[in-house]
Amino acid sequence: MANTLTKPQLLGRGLLSQNPIFKLALSMCPAVGMSTTVMTGLMLGCAVLFVQVFSSLTIALFKRQIHPRIRIPTYTLVIATWVTVIDLVLAAVFPAAYAQMGIFIKLIVAFAIITMRLETFACKESVPDSFVDAVGMGFGFMFGMVVIGFVRELLGSGTILGYDVLGFKPFMFFILPCAGFFVVGLMMAFFNWIEQKYRERMANKS
Amino acid sequence: MKSSLRNLAIILGAAAALIALVAAVLFWPASNDGFILDTGFSGDTKITLTTTSPVEKSLLVPQNFTAFEENDPDIQMHPVKVKQKLSGGKNVLSLTFDAPLNRANPHIVKTVPLTSDSPALSLRVEQSYLGHLLFILISALLINNYVFTKYLGLCVFFGTSKRKKTATGMGIVFTIVMLASAIMSWFAYRYVLIPFHLDFLQVVVFIGLVSLSVQAVDTILRKVNPVLFKSFGVFLVLVIANCIIIAVPLYMASNQYNLLETVMLALGAAGGFLLALYLMSSVRERLDLAPIPESFKGLPIAFITAGQFALAFLGFSGLQLI
Structure with a gap:
């Protein structure tokens, strides 16, 4: 099955119209659990981008050799291999950040978004297209994490990336662990509301 | 369905x-013989020792008891209060500490000789398995x-x-x-x-x-x-x-x-x-x-x-x- 979208379209799809966090609602665990600051979101985003790109490339390269009946275990093992790589690298190079993210780096292996991209895209399309799609999805995930982290860090502790911006702390509530659910829920509702208004305006114009 | x-x-x-x-049969805590009948935690900050006979009042001072976590023997604590209560033929000593104990880890309690014929005791206190x-x-x-x-x-x-x-x-x-x-x-x-x-x-x-x-x-x-x-x-x-x-x-x-x-x-x-x-x-x-x-x-x-x-x-x- 040939892909009809151009490369910029593929890239933009992951960032906006099929954003893994806000649109596909996959990989919600890190979006709720690991988004208290912009920095952790950025770090985890980088790790996911790495795993997504390399597993997509691996599957796209070997797609002819993989028997369809055992494809899911194959995907899982490929992802697990790349997760082990990034896990060991982070533990060696950035021990402080690694300690902060704790078990979540290892849990990338069970993030639905990566398996889903392999299943719906990389196992059918060419290697360059899979690469662009994986980069788009990875950056889409990172974008979502950074946006949620931005809101929570700004409102919770009045800082951005550790720099004091506001000078006061508006709502301590937002850095509480369980506030993640509320922030994600409210942001989803906000995006729905914007989309709804936009559609109404479009309908009025025509 | x-x-x-x-x-x-x-x-x-x-x-x-x-x-x-199976767990109950295999791991039911065995009772100690001798002077100490039973040891255990009670609440967040207390360790209780059940003994066969009452202990002399003069021995019940915090300095006579030392407790530490088994895997961390360097951090030793003394209780802030030692009390004795006789109930139903058993004598219960309760040691109260000023900080909460980590009950997940076994603790060791050391005491001076509590009766004339018993040696200094070293007791292991842990939650039942x-x-x-x-x-x-x-x-x-x-x-x-x-x-x-x-x-x-x-x-x-x-x-x-x-x-x-x-x-x-x-x-x-x-x-x-x-x-x-x-x-x-x-x-x-x-x-x-x-x-x-x-x-x-x-x-x-x-x-x-x-x-x-x-x-x-x-x-x-x-x-x-x-x-x-x-x-x-x-x-x-x-x-x-x-x-x-x-x-x-x-x-x-x-x-x-x-x-x-x-x-x-x-x-x-x-x-x-x-x-x-x-x-x-x-x-x-x-x-x-x-x-x-x-x-x-x-x-x-x-x-x-x-x-x-x-x-x-x-x-x-x-x-x-x-």
Whole structure:
């Protein structure tokens, strides 16, 4: 099955119209659990981008050799291999950040978004297209994490990336662990509301 | 469907009861002979020693008692208060400390000779093993509920909590696979990964075992009970996309749990997931009928409901078993 979208379209799809966090609602665990600051979101985003790109490339390269009946275990093992790589690298190079993210780096292996991209895209399309799609999805995930982290860090502790911006702390509530659910829920509702208004305006114009 | 569900619940319940019974028989704490009858924790800050006869009043001063955690003998504590109470032919000494004790670790209490003919004592104080196992179970089930306080397994949680029927189905399938894969992971970790120093392969091996047990349950269920397979088969694929199933073996490995502790952890984690799914689906069935603003319909309101559950589950933190 040939892909009809151009490369910029593929890239933009992951960032906006099929954003893994806000649109596909996959990989919600890190979006709720690991988004208290912009920095952790950025770090985890980088790790996911790495795993997504390399597993997509691996599957796209070997797609002819993989028997369809055992494809899911194959995907899982490929992802697990790349997760082990990034896990060991982070533990060696950035021990402080690694300690902060704790078990979540290892849990990338069970993030639905990566398996889903392999299943719906990389196992059918060419290697360059899979690469662009994986980069788009990875950056889409990172974008979502950074946006949620931005809101929570700004409102919770009045800082951005550790720099004091506001000078006061508006709502301590937002850095509480369980506030993640509320922030994600409210942001989803906000995006729905914007989309709804936009559609109404479009309908009025025509 | 209904009756098969009930059968499965009965089987699961029976298995849990059997495990508890075996644990009780194997690990019931043996009573000490001699002067000290029993030792134990009481509350957060107290250690109680039950003795056969009363101790002389002049010996009951804090300096005569020293306590420390078994794996940390450098940090020694003296009690702030020592009290003696005679009740029902037994004499109970209670040592009160000014800071909460970490009851998960065994403590050692050293005393001066308490009677004229006994030597200085060194006593080991620990929770009964059954209590320890129960604590792991309750902790994974409620205090550290994997969904509401550790934020794991959310994709599947939001995906399958729309109807009660799907929620219970998913929860039960998840419990079976979780138990099977946790036990296999324990054997693989204990007898292959540790002896051959292959710790770094944890993720690959554990996720491989999960896929293996999913495949096994799939094949067995398909042959043994096609009716059950028809209703539960769809959930099997989802199990593998659930972070909890890989988080439990990783937690087991980092805490060096033994087999029984691993089983309890797996039961607690899977039971907690089932509980969370059931609670959430009960609410979401009602939310369908409620007047909700257009932009909040579907996932946004589900997230806010989950946030409220998470706040409610915060109430379990600090729960202590006697």
